[in-house]
Amino acid sequence: MHITGRNLAFVLANTIAVIVALYIAFASNLERPYWAMFTVFIVAKPITGAVRSKGAFRFLGTVAGAAMALLLVPPLVHAPVLLCLATSLWIGLCLYLSLQDRRPRSYAFLLAGYTAAIVGLAVVNSPNTIFDTSVARVEEISLGLVCAAVAHSVFFPQNVLEELTGRIDRTLRRCGTWIADALLARQSIDLETQEQLAGLVSDLHVLYEHVVFETSDVPRNASVMQALQDRLALILPRVSSVQAAFAALSTAGSVSPSTVQAMEATSRWARAFPGANGAPRSDVETMLDAALAQLPAESESSSEWTSLVQRTIATQLRALVAELSEAARLAVALKDAGGTPAVATPLGPPSRRALPRDRGLALLSAFAATAATLIACALWIEGSWPEGAAAAEFAAIGCSLFATLDNPSKVLFGVVVGILLALPVAAVYEFAIFPKIDGFPSLALVLAPMVLLFSWMQTSERLEGMALVLAIGFSGGLALQSSYQPDFASFVNSNTAEVVGLLIAVVANLLFRTIDPVWNALRISKSGWYAVAHLAQRPTSDIRDWTLQMFDRLGLVTQRLVSAKRQDLFGRRIDGLRDLRVGMNLATLQRSSDALPPAARKSITSVESAVSEAYRGLIQGESLTHRDSARSIDQVIAAFAAQGRTQTVEDGVTALVGLRLDLTVLGSRYLPQPLNL
Amino acid sequence: MIGETDIHGVFIPTLLVLGIGAFFITLVLQVILRRLHFYRFVWHAGLFDTALFVVILWAVALVTLPASSSGVGP
Numbered sequence: 001m002h003i004t005g006r007n008l009a010f011v012l013a014n015t016i017a018v019i020v021a022l023y024i025a026f027a028s029n030l031e032r033p034y035w036a037m038f039t040v041f042i043v044a045k046p047i048t049g050a051v052r053s054k055g056a057f058r059f060l061g062t063v064a065g066a067a068m069a070l071l072l073v074p075p076l077v078h079a080p081v082l083l084c085l086a087t088s089l090w091i092g093l094c095l096y097l098s099l100q101d102r103r104p105r106s107y108a109f110l111l112a113g114y115t116a117a118i119v120g121l122a123v124v125n126s127p128n129t130i131f132d133t134s135v136a137r138v139e140e141i142s143l144g145l146v147c148a149a150v151a152h153s154v155f156f157p158q159n160v161l162e163e164l165t166g167r168i169d170r171t172l173r174r175c176g177t178w179i180a181d182a183l184l185a186r187q188s189i190d191l192e193t194q195e196q197l198a199g200l201v202s203d204l205h206v207l208y209e210h211v212v213f214e215t216s217d218v219p220r221n222a223s224v225m226q227a228l229q230d231r232l233a234l235i236l237p238r239v240s241s242v243q244a245a246f247a248a249l250s251t252a253g254s255v256s257p258s259t260v261q262a263m264e265a266t267s268r269w270a271r272a273f274p275g276a277n278g279a280p281r282s283d284v285e286t287m288l289d290a291a292l293a294q295l296p297a298e299s300e301s302s303s304e305w306t307s308l309v310q311r312t313i314a315t316q317l318r319a320l321v322a323e324l325s326e327a328a329r330l331a332v333a334l335k336d337a338g339g340t341p342a343v344a345t346p347l348g349p350p351s352r353r354a355l356p357r358d359r360g361l362a363l364l365s366a367f368a369a370t371a372a373t374l375i376a377c378a379l380w381i382e383g384s385w386p387e388g389a390a391a392a393e394f395a396a397i398g399c400s401l402f403a404t405l406d407n408p409s410k411v412l413f414g415v416v417v418g419i420l421l422a423l424p425v426a427a428v429y430e431f432a433i434f435p436k437i438d439g440f441p442s443l444a445l446v447l448a449p450m451v452l453l454f455s456w457m458q459t460s461e462r463l464e465g466m467a468l469v470l471a472i473g474f475s476g477g478l479a480l481q482s483s484y485q486p487d488f489a490s491f492v493n494s495n496t497a498e499v500v501g502l503l504i505a506v507v508a509n510l511l512f513r514t515i516d517p518v519w520n521a522l523r524i525s526k527s528g529w530y531a532v533a534h535l536a537q538r539p540t541s542d543i544r545d546w547t548l549q550m551f552d553r554l555g556l557v558t559q560r561l562v563s564a565k566r567q568d569l570f571g572r573r574i575d576g577l578r579d580l581r582v583g584m585n586l587a588t589l590q591r592s593s594d595a596l597p598p599a600a601r602k603s604i605t606s607v608e609s610a611v612s613e614a615y616r617g618l619i620q621g622e623s624l625t626h627r628d629s630a631r632s633i634d635q636v637i638a639a640f641a642a643q644g645r646t647q648t649v650e651d652g653v654t655a656l657v658g659l660r661l662d663l664t665v666l667g668s669r670y671l672p673q674p675l676n677l
Numbered sequence: 678m679i680g681e682t683d684i685h686g687v688f689i690p691t692l693l694v695l696g697i698g699a700f701f702i703t704l705v706l707q708v709i710l711r712r713l714h715f716y717r718f719v720w721h722a723g724l725f726d727t728a729l730f731v732v733i734l735w736a737v738a739l740v741t742l743p744a745s746s747s748g749v750g751p
């Protein structure tokens with residue numbers, strides 16, 4: 001943890017927000033001021049937009065959950081089993097819905113789920129207070145988040161774009177260095193760059209939602225962001241296409257000097273690539289243009305395999321350079337209000353996009369949450385345990401909050417430990433300090449050290465989670481109310497119930513939701529293969545959404561396999577870049593089909609079904625090159641090569657050569673057969 | 678005190694109702710100002726937005742409440 005102005009500003013703003021929220025809650029005689037207190041901690045983030053969006057979604061979720069409790073409790077209060085069943089099913093449903101989207105808005109669904117438990121189950125003994133409790137919950141949550149939102153937007157706000165563009169710039173420069181190395185040393189894959197780039201593209205999708213909630217000076221450029229995503233997602237498949245083509249040339253033993261020259265010039269250009277915040281060097285650019293122009297000229301009027309591969313390299317290098325420069329321009333335009341970046345294709349209005357969903361896992365998480373809540377409810381009803389309601393609430397909260405992880409029980413166990421650490425501190429406050437003080441100023445004064453400490457911990461990425469757990473455990477343990485009623489028995493009872501609830505969540509997650517990351521990575525790869533096969537069957541020329549989804553899968557798979565130290569699994573079967581290349585080439589082929597005479601266009605269908613067949617084989621455990629797709633591809637290559645050389649033809653040839661390199665055994669002979677028209 | 682507003686039998690502090698109204702007016706105003714690139718001239722947008730809300734709330738209160746019963750306004 002470093003002491004920086006930013007951290008100090010955050011700590012200051014957060015402490016003020018907590019104290020003000022508590023003051024207002026006490027002054028207006030709200031029922032449970034500590035709800036407002038920990039809401040401030042929950043929504044506090046170093047980024048203003050994140051605070052405001054989390055606040056907005058927390059508010060919406062709380063209102064929905066409280067409304068659900070109002071709907072469920074009055075009719076079912078005399079049938080406790082039904083009430084528990086209905087509440088747990090509602091929690092499961094909300095969790096399932098929230099797992100369908102990774103953007104911040106999913107938080108609203110989480111809240112809707114467990115707020116119903118918090119409000120509904122707490123009042124079963126006095127059902128006539130359900131309306132008051134619901135209103136109190138909504139009031140106090142809103143109070144806490146309004147205080148947090150105002151404090152964090154007024155005291156030295158930090159906007160999310162600053163953070164994102166910094167990351168884009170770092171990633172772009174890293175990409176430049178990696179491309180430079182990859183083209184020269186033929187270093188095959190750098191998993192770290194892959195993971196970083198894929199993480200960035202998915203995070204752009206997820207974090208950009210905060211921008212809508214930023215203070216008004218932050219420009220809203222959703223279409224620029226999407227265009228940037230599209231460019232970033234293409235960089236890696238492009239480089240790997242060039243590598244594959246170069247490997248094919250080397251195998252054939254026919255690497256021409258001009259190919260090497262073009263690769264070297266691009267490599268030099270990439271090494272000098274200034275990222276998003278610098279001017280490109282003009283001397284390197286001219287050299288690159290010259291080298292790239294020479295390459296296709298040399299392979300003129302030849303339909304030999306090697307010259308086709310050379311043409312591919314030229315097209316791909318040119319596209320790579322264009323995309324990387326456009327990405328840099330778009331990254332600058334992202335921060336720029338009202339500026340239109342100079343890119344080849346005009347930006348349309350932002351489209352609705354979604355990252356891939358994992359319905360099976362979401363269903364499993366929902367099941368675990370429902371089961372945990374039901375188990376806690378069973379203990380509560382069967383054991384006539386007065387605090388059982390709190391156990392059920394915490395079982396639901398525990399299962400909901402960590403449902404996105406592969407192994408939630410480990411983190412949940414950490415939460416239990418954190419709460420157990422916070423409780424003695426809360427006990428000291430409750431039974432040793434509070435009896436000695438009187439009035440709000442002294443309360444604020446004695447709370448300040450703890451609030452400062454927790455806020456300070458929240459500024460560190462590593463301690464953030466623990467800080468939140470401690471803050472919640474501390475505020476919940478104190479359970480500050482307008483009048484001081486020390487009761488050691490109830491302190492112990494209610495906090496034991498919390499811990500028991502969390503332990504039930506740990507067990508439920510251990511039983512139902514612990515999955516092997518490697519197995520999950522294989523599952524995700526497989527869903528990617530289905531996506532490729534599907535694309536081949538129903539080809540379209542616009543695959544931007546498809547690319548985003550595939551790139552996200554690539555990131556998820558890489559992240560899991562790298563952290564499990566199973567890099568050996570990458571290669572013949574799991575290769576997200578290859579899948580992306582195949583998809584890109586299919587789309588390009590579709591776009592260039594106009595260049596062919598109508599009779600020859602039909603032959604493209606045979607290529608597409610060959611791709612689909614090959615991927616279905618991959619899903620069933622065969623290798624991708626197992627089926628022989630070379631013949632059908634060679635036919636279409638010949639048809640393209642017979643056309644005059646236009647940009648469209650060149651693209652088509654590039655796409656087909658790319659497909660052939662990926663789907664056939666390296667070094668298999670190119671045997672063009674004329675089409676029987 | 679401004680008093681409470683009766684919405685189908687539920688009593689809500691009038692200040693809250695006004696606040697919610699002012700919040701939405703502020704939102705619309707912010708969108709308009711952003712379209713006009715007004716925020717180029719603003720030093721601290723967070724502070725400006727908050728201040729804008731307070732001003733709008735005051736104005737709304739001034740317009741909707743009869744001068745005699747309200748504690749706000751001149």
